[in-house]
Amino acid sequence: MLKECEQHGYFRGDACPVCGQAARFLMDDRELDHLGRIVTGILRHFPEKYGLTMDPHGWVSLPQMVRNISNQHRGYRWLRVHHIVAIAETDAKGRYEVKDDRIRATYGHTLDVALDLPTDHIPEQLFFPVTEDEAAIVLEVGLKPSDRKKVHLSKTAADARSAGSVRTPNPVLLAVDTKKAQDGGVVIMRAGKTVFLVDAVPAEFLSRLPDAPAAE
Numbered sequence: 001m002l003k004e005c006e007q008h009g010y011f012r013g014d015a016c017p018v019c020g021q022a023a024r025f026l027m028d029d030r031e032l033d034h035l036g037r038i039v040t041g042i043l044r045h046f047p048e049k050y051g052l053t054m055d056p057h058g059w060v061s062l063p064q065m066v067r068n069i070s071n072q073h074r075g076y077r078w079l080r081v082h083h084i085v086a087i088a089e090t091d092a093k094g095r096y097e098v099k100d101d102r103i104r105a106t107y108g109h110t111l112d113v114a115l116d117l118p119t120d121h122i123p124e125q126l127f128f129p130v131t132e133d134e135a136a137i138v139l140e141v142g143l144k145p146s147d148r149k150k151v152h153l154s155k156t157a158a159d160a161r162s163a164g165s166v167r168t169p170n171p172v173l174l175a176v177d178t179k180k181a182q183d184g185g186v187v188i189m190r191a192g193k194t195v196f197l198v199d200a201v202p203a204e205f206l207s208r209l210p211d212a213p214a215a216e
Contacts, residue, residue, distance in 0.1 A: 043096070
């Protein structure tokens with residue numbers, strides 16, 4: 001459930017996590033999930049399906065997005081800009097960025113966009129999950145994008161393991177030496193709260209983490 005506290009802003013849940021008070025209702029969990037999928041789809045994959053124009057850096061007009069969504073989905077006639085802003089600001093993974101009257105996805109694009117994201121405060125190591133079969137190949141040739149336009153690195157090994165478990169029950173984790181990579185000219189960008197983007201990672205900056213012990 002998405003709500004708004006007069007004092008502490010937007011949040012997901014029943015009561016404000018800061019003051020514990022009841023708050024203004026914005027949308028239920030079903031609407032939140034459905035609208036979130038629409039917004040993510042528009043900003044990462046298909047703005048044209050909603051008649052929207054994306055600029056070279058991935059930005060889309062918020063007022064136009066709201067109008068076009070409500071025009072295509074009769075159940076969302078009530079939709080206003082602040083509803084989309086609330087979705088963006090309360091997203092746990094930091095999937096969106098809102099600036100003035102524009103919004104964009106911070107990662108996950110299958111579209112060609114020139115993301116101008118921050119490149120400072122990069123952790124000393126970042127992580128990427130692969131299958132056992134892929135590990136030897138990647139360690140030889142490096143990391144390159146597959147289904148998305150950039151390689152998506154994880155902030156922690158746990159984040160990478162969680163991402164990799166979607167494809168394989170026991171992902172192999174590769175570590176990226178970010179200091180050496182940056183010194184070697186690799187540009188690493190901060191995207192979501194746990195996601196970092198890079199065009200590619202040469203093999204010389206990769207190493208395999210020891211396999212996690214099997215659960216008893």
